[in-house]
Amino acid sequence: MNPFNRNEGLERHISRxxxxxxxxxxxxYQNIYVTDRSKYEGMRGKFRILQFSSDAVQGVINMEQPQCLVASYSRITVDLIDHYASHFKKGYIIGHGIGTVSSYYSHKYxxxxEIDPLVVEVSKKYFGYTGKNVEVGDGQALLKTQEAQSQDIIFLDAYSSxxxxxxxxxxxxxxxxxEKLSDKGILIMNYIGKVSNDKLLHTLYATISGxxxxxxxxxxxxxxxxxQNIFFVASRHVLEDYSPREATPIQIMDIFPPLRD
Incomplete structure (x- = not known):
């Protein structure tokens, strides 16, 4: 069976x-699609998009302005990092996509x-990624090899489909x-889910808050x-209230138990 037959919905989505x-x-690990289009989120340009499914975009770049952050979730991520960890020196990302965040902070370490070597290859060939600090492997296993309290930020943006x-x-x-974050380090997690009636969102909140x-x-x-994109920011250090330019602080009731190991 052709593996792409399992994702015919995405091909119809691309055409639409x-x-x-x-x-x-x-x-x-997944099907990988690279597409071009002339419009994205109301903007015009030459947009190139990486997708694994029709439910989410793993990365998008404007080939005419490759340094610009096209996707709102990328801009929100950078906004949160710049506010809560503006002076970070060292960080760790799980989930490469097209390397948007690491490219934006190319002057940092x-x-x-990235678990899928083909994603890294595609990011270089079709999206112009030039960074070198990418390790192929499971994010949790590779994080275990880092020294304790060595990271100022950890950004979790890993998706399979x-x-x-x-x-x-x-x-x-x-x-x-x-264990791996420094005393004032922050964890940022990009979660795609619903604000209401989303059991996993509540369970993640309970787990992280624990x-x-x-x-x-x-x-x-x-x-x-x-x-939609929902962002967790967590730390051992007090996090002041903040309203990003393109996102809104939300509160949820802790009504579901934490996830088990």
């Missing part, structure tokens, strides 16, 4: 948005873990991030009923 399919392949791998949502994993004394949440649109 007037995109041109540039490249597609299948790895051991950011190590990225449209879901976070389960082992990166456990108490064991978040305990590990806490490890980190200070946790903030931000949503791109709190009134939206469908899935």
């Amino acid at each position: 948005y007037g995109s041109t399919l540039i490249y597609k392949t299948s790895s051991s 950011l190590l990225t873990a 449209s879901e976070i791998p389960f082992h990166l949502t456990t108490k064991e994993f978040f305990t590990l991030t806490n 490890i980190y004394p200070y946790v903030k949440l931000f949503a791109t649109d709190p009134k939206k009923l469908s899935k």
